[in-house]
Amino acid sequence: MIMRLLATLMAGLFIASCAAAQEETPAEKSEEGANAPRVYETTARVNAGGKSVSYRVIAGETFLKDDKGEPVASIFSTSYIADGYDDPRERPVAFIFNGGPGSASLWLHMGVFGPKRVRLPSDPDDDGAAPYDLIANSESIIDVTDMVFIDPVGTGWSKTIGDASTDDYWGVTQDAASVREFIRRWLVEHKRWNSPKYLMGESYGTTRSAALLSALESGWTDIAVNGIVLISTVLNFGLDATDAGNDVGYIGLMPGYAATAWYHEKVDRSQWGGDMEAFLDDARAFATDEYMPALLKGQLMPEAERDAVAAKLASFIGLSEDYLKRAHLRVTLARFMRELRRDEGLAVGRLDSRFTGMEADGVGETPEYDPSAYGIDAAYTAGMLDYFSRDLGVDIDEPYSTLGGVRSWNWDAGNGGGENAYVNVAPWVERAMRQNKDLRVLAANGYYDLATPFFGTEMTLAQPGFDRSRLTLTYYEAGHMMYIHQPSLEALAADVRAFINAE
Incomplete structure (x- = not known):
């Protein structure tokens, strides 16, 4: 991979x-x-x-x-x-x-x-x-x-x-x-x-x-x-490779996921007064201070702590708590591209996550292609x-x-x-x-x-x-x-x- x-x-x-x-x-x-x-x-x-x-x-x-x-x-x-x-x-x-x-x-x-x-x-x-x-x-x-x-x-x-x-x-x-x-x-x-x-x-x-x-x-x-x-x-x-065992890759990606969720209005912007810069500062802090320690703990993390991290991660990247817990808090880039707007039949772009593309069906795990690539x-x-x-x-x-x-x-x-x-x-x-x-x-x-x-x-x-x-x-x-x-x-x-x- x-x-x-x-x-x-x-x-x-x-x-x-x-x-x-x-x-x-x-x-x-x-x-x-x-x-x-x-x-x-x-x-x-x-x-x-x-x-x-x-x-x-x-x-x-x-x-x-x-x-x-x-x-x-x-x-x-x-x-x-x-x-x-x-x-x-x-x-x-x-x-x-x-x-x-x-x-x-x-x-x-x-x-x-x-x-x-x-x-x-x-x-x-x-x-x-x-x-x-x-x-x-x-x-x-x-x-x-x-x-x-x-x-x-x-x-x-x-x-x-x-x-x-x-x-x-x-x-x-x-x-x-x-x-x-x-x-x-x-x-x-x-x-x-x-x-x-x-x-x-x-x-x-x-x-x-x-x-x-x-x-x-x-x-x-x-x-x-x-x-x-x-x-x-x-x-x-x-720092952005989400291969098995390389948890730091999820940390490198997570604030980018947050920016994407903000753009597509999949987060509650009112919590940050509509200020994306303040939102991303909090996403950065969460990534290093809470998310990374949680991934390092793995199965040693108490269930209540895992649930709290999942809820906070969901509030930043726009995916459901249930999905995040089933993914063990680790969402690969391809899965995020496909999941964020799955309910609309859309995938978001990799090169530019503002772009969306219509998918062939609603059950695929990964996007058909990168909408921001074939768009230009x-x-x-x-x-x-x-x-x-x-x-x-x-x-x-x-x-x-x-x-x-x-x-x-x-x-x-x-x-x-x-x-x-x-x-x-x-x-x-x-x-x-x-x-x-x-x-x-x-x-x-x-x-x-x-x-x-x-x-x-x-x-x-x-x-x-x-x-x-x-x-x-x-x-x-x-x-x-x-x-x-x-x-x-x-x-x-x-x-x-x-x-x-x-x-």
């Missing part, structure tokens, strides 16, 4: 709306040999962050080579480089990717940071079918940083070459090593070694950020990073490929892997536990903060994200080793892909812009 859970962690997604003018010139394809990387360049302008920004776009392949100089992998990326900056010290660069593992970077690219984005309804709803709206993105962060959107091997159009094995790329440390080499190559090509550098990842992309910190900042050939932006964070996978995927895929072909002039006709092309991921992060261990890359972030006094961390959390729940992130970042003076946590009333919600999109963009400007 652990591996299935990890393999389904997705990247982010979603949208909002915003007006801005964008002008583009026709794309130009590089004139190189048939076996050379395919590169497409164009120029454009967008109003972002209250500024009119002209920029160059470079979309194309970078070949990674073996020790004999032979190409072994191709990484597709899209770079946005603003005009008017000659001194690299004056212009940051952000390396941006999504998660999965196995997701291309289209979600962050077309959802929040890029100069053009897909517009979907701000309220949770299915995306339907084409045509979809693509608009100039005034929330883009191109006004404060250059951006490089990276598709790791096996995602988008990135792939191995010749006889190269995917085993060299599909794993926690293997993936980080290849992305590190891409970043090194990019810095060489664009002469940007002395620019402030940021890593921005979503979902497994936050795991990648931690692994990249280790790969970039270990050894004498040090590529120091100024900041990392963790969107929907998962650094310690044990078509729009992003169509939007990304339309943008590549029409705006950037990319004429690649090979299949584009949005998500799901990566298999057999190697989860061994060097902890020696193999498949029986939970991946925990948080120590790599701790070490980087100790060894790099300028490294800052921004962790962005959606209250309704049950894939990478906010309380699991809080517990991770509360551990010794993190310098909390350089750590910022932000929260949004949306899910895993909080930028689908217009107010959250605007807030996230403003928070990331402020984080970079604080340099």
